[in-house]
Amino acid sequence: MREHRTQSEERHESRRKFLVHAAAGLSAAAALGPCSEVAADAPPVADQQPPRGRTTERRVVPPEIAPPPFAFAIHGGVGTLTKSEMTPPLEREYRAALDAALTAGYTILRGGGSGLDAVVAAIKVMEDAPLFNAGKGAVFTSAGTNELDASIMDGSNLKAGAVSTLKHIKNPIVLARLVMDESKHVMMVGDGAEAFARQQGLQFVPQKYFYTERRWRALQQIKEEERKQRKMSKSTGRLSERVADRREMFGTVGAVALDGAGNLAAGTSTGGMTNKKFGRVGDSPIIGAGTYANNRTCAVSATGDGECFIRLGVARDISAMIEYQNTPVEHAAKRVIEKVGKLGGEGGVIAVDRTGRITMTFNTEGMYRGQIGADGKKLIEIFKS
Numbered sequence: 001m002r003e004h005r006t007q008s009e010e011r012h013e014s015r016r017k018f019l020v021h022a023a024a025g026l027s028a029a030a031a032l033g034p035c036s037e038v039a040a041d042a043p044p045v046a047d048q049q050p051p052r053g054r055t056t057e058r059r060v061v062p063p064e065i066a067p068p069p070f071a072f073a074i075h076g077g078v079g080t081l082t083k084s085e086m087t088p089p090l091e092r093e094y095r096a097a098l099d100a101a102l103t104a105g106y107t108i109l110r111g112g113g114s115g116l117d118a119v120v121a122a123i124k125v126m127e128d129a130p131l132f133n134a135g136k137g138a139v140f141t142s143a144g145t146n147e148l149d150a151s152i153m154d155g156s157n158l159k160a161g162a163v164s165t166l167k168h169i170k171n172p173i174v175l176a177r178l179v180m181d182e183s184k185h186v187m188m189v190g191d192g193a194e195a196f197a198r199q200q201g202l203q204f205v206p207q208k209y210f211y212t213e214r215r216w217r218a219l220q221q222i223k224e225e226e227r228k229q230r231k232m233s234k235s236t237g238r239l240s241e242r243v244a245d246r247r248e249m250f251g252t253v254g255a256v257a258l259d260g261a262g263n264l265a266a267g268t269s270t271g272g273m274t275n276k277k278f279g280r281v282g283d284s285p286i287i288g289a290g291t292y293a294n295n296r297t298c299a300v301s302a303t304g305d306g307e308c309f310i311r312l313g314v315a316r317d318i319s320a321m322i323e324y325q326n327t328p329v330e331h332a333a334k335r336v337i338e339k340v341g342k343l344g345g346e347g348g349v350i351a352v353d354r355t356g357r358i359t360m361t362f363n364t365e366g367m368y369r370g371q372i373g374a375d376g377k378k379l380i381e382i383f384k385s
C-alpha cells in the first residue's frame with residue numbers, strides 16, 4: 001500500500017471533507033477554513049468574513065488582484081403564497097432567508113471560490129430554513145412521509161450529480177455533489193443513495209426532522225379536498241387531485257453561478273409536491289429538466305410543475321437555444337416558460353449565461369428570488385415587479 005498520497009489525491013480528500021463538513025452544520029465561511037484547496041484558490045488579500053468579535057474594517061483589494069466579475073442568483077420556488085396571503089412579518093422572514101442564502105454564495109465567490117461551492121452553500125442555507133420546500137421544510141407525500149430530491153451540474157466539464165427519494169438526508173444538495181465528485185454515476189435514488197451517503201459520512205436525520213406544522217396542514221387540507229371531491233363525483237378523481245395540488249405545490253430552491261474563473265454551475269433541491277404518490281419524482285433531480293449548466297451557454301435552475309418541466313426538458317432547452325441559435329438567455333428562458341404555460345404548467349426558471357447575464361422568468365404571481373454580482377448589490381424580490 002502506498003504511504004503518500006499524491007497532491008491531487010490530497011486535494012480530492014480535502015474537497016470531500018469540506019462537503020461533509022459543510023453538511024454537518026458549519027457555515028460555509030467556517031467550513032472554508034480547513035479546506036486548503038478552497039483557501040488556495042482565494043486571492044491573498046480578498047476579504048473573507050472576519051471572525052466574530054473582531055472589527056470589520058475592510059481591506060482594500062489592489063486593482064491588479066481584484067476578484068474578476070461573477071454573477072449569482074437564487075430562487076425559493078414559485079407561487080406558494082399569493083400577494084394577498086403574504087403578511088409583512090412573513091415577507092420579512094422570506095427576505096431574510098433569501099438574503100442569508102445570497103450572502104453564503106456571495107462570500108464564496110467574492111473570495112475567489114468556485115460557483116459549485118457557492119451553489120451548494122446557498123442551497124444548504126435554504127434547505128435548513130423551514131420556509132422553503134426543500135430540506136427542513138419539505139412537503140409531505142400522500143403517505144405522510146418526506147422524500148427529497150436534488151441535483152447539481154458543473155458547466156466546465158458537464159459532470160452532474162443527482163439524488164432522489166431520500167428520507168433521512170439533511171442536505172440533499174450535498175449528497176448530489178458527492179455523487180458527482182465521488183462516484184462514477186450521475187443519479188442515485190432511495191436506499192442506495194442513502195447507503196452511499198453513509199459511506200461518505202454524511203449527516204442523517206430522522207423523518208420527524210422534516211415535520212413542519214404548515215406542510216402537515218397543507219397535506220391534510222388536500223386530502224380533505226380529495227375526499228370531498230370523490231364523494232361529489234363518480235369520476236376518477238384526477239381533476240380534483242389537480243385542483244387540490246395547486247395550493248401548496250411549489251417552493252423548490254435553486255441557485256446558479258458564474259464564478260471568477262468563468263465556470264458556470266447550477267443546483268436545485270426540493271421536497272417535490274404535496275401529496276405526491278407512488279414514488280413520484282419531479283424535474284428537480286433530472287439533469288436537463290430542473291437543472292443544467294454548460295460553460296458554453298448558461299446555468300439554469302427551475303421550479304414549478306415538475307411533470308411539464310420534464311416533458312419539455314426545460315433547462316437543457318434553454319441551453320440548446322443559446323448553443324444552436326445564439327438566443328439571448330432572457331429570450332430563451334421566456335420562450336421555454338411560454339411552452340410550459342401552453343402545456344398547462346406553472347413555474348419559472350433562473351438562469352445566468354457565460355457573460356454573467358441573469359434572467360428570472362416565471363408565469364405565476366411570484367417567485368422567491370434574489371441576485372448579486374461582484375459589486376455586492378443585492379436584489380431580492382418575491383412578486384412580479
Ligand code: ASP
Nearest residue numbers: 250251252272282304306
Ligand atoms: N418542480 C418541483 C417538483 O415538481 C416542485 C417545485 O418546484 O416546487 O417536484
